[in-house]
């Protein structure tokens with residue numbers, strides 16, 4: 001049993017941004033037994049009730065729930081920062097040539113370590129990961145993630161058209177390789193399997209049927225893909241699927257959407273698509289730095305929330321500009337500000353919820369995303385170096401909300417001093 005002592009901020013209530021409450025306690029104690037929080041309260045009182053236990057002193061800085069990234073591409077670590085192109089050209093010139101290199105398992109192993117290190121050092125404790133087009137590379141990702149202790153849901157990426165030949169597969173081969181990977185990793189420790197067609201632009205109806213078969217045959221598997229990211233992509237998908245009513249429909253007519261589905265982007269959503277997503281209980285992963293970097297557009301968060309679509313945040317590395325979910329939260333805020341009357345004004349607690357609890361809810365992890373009694377101790381210690389602007393800001397914060405806003409505005413991987421998942425302290429590979 002361990003007692004963690006410090007200032008704890010989290011957002012346990014609510015499901016959508018807009019009026020989220022911040023729970024804050026200064027000099028609090030979290031009692032952790034077998035990775036789970038069993039008691040929480042003022043330090044002195046809690047220590048008296050639990051004498052003789054190890055105390056980890058995290059005073060100075062903030063204890064926050066571990067960050068949750070609901071859309072991040074493992075094979076794209078090395079192409080982060082390729083600025084200046086729209087989606088389809090960026091894929092052709094940067095992402096896809098790099099993804100083809102993961103055919104080499106040695107190459108994939110090096111990338112997997114860089115990827116996991118990127119997540120852990122940014123304070124991400126749970127991620128829905130877009131895997132590789134190569135089964136051996138996905139196996140390596142699972143191995144590396146399992147060794148690190150992260151909570152990772154991931155899968156083999158499916159494509160059978162529109163991409164360079166080395167990245168293509170067939171529906172039968174995809175089914176066989178996916179179910180073999182799922183057998184090895186789904187529900188094992190902290191890893192789970194996700195059925196992952198790249199996007200319907202690169203997946204035929206036969207391939208999407210194979211995806212539906214894997215989803216049916218792997219009990220409790222997740223589904224993830226892309227949707228409505230960029231205008232040229234949306235137009236191309238409409239041409240490829242003349243019979244589908246819209247982009248969301250290309251997945252839905254194969255039975256792929258439900259409460260275990262997470263679709264990334266949805267920048268150019270129509271109202272019927274939002275209604276359908278809400279009805280299915282599917283989630284949208286909002287990827288704000290990627291949307292800005294590729295010029296994809298401004299996310300209509302107000303319409304998503306208004307129509308009852310569940311949302312969470314994703315870094316979308318490598319179109320996104322890094323692993324930090326604090327930066328994604330800031331960018332989510334900035335975009336809504338720029339949208340003026342069409343935007344949804346976000347508070348710091350709204351942003352923390354989006355980066356933690358919303359993601360846990362989207363991934364069906366009920367015991368993750370806040371630091372209440374009964375929850376897993378998935379946490380980060382934000383502890384900036386003395387004298388840096390965030391340190392100055394935290395020491396002079398007017399309130400817990402203000403400290404949180406400063407952390408979102410100024411914080412980054414360098415300020416994450418420690419990371420725990422299920423009570424285990426993680427060290428990057």
Ligand SMILES: [Zn+2]
Nearest residue numbers: 073226264316
């Ligand atoms: Zn993506």
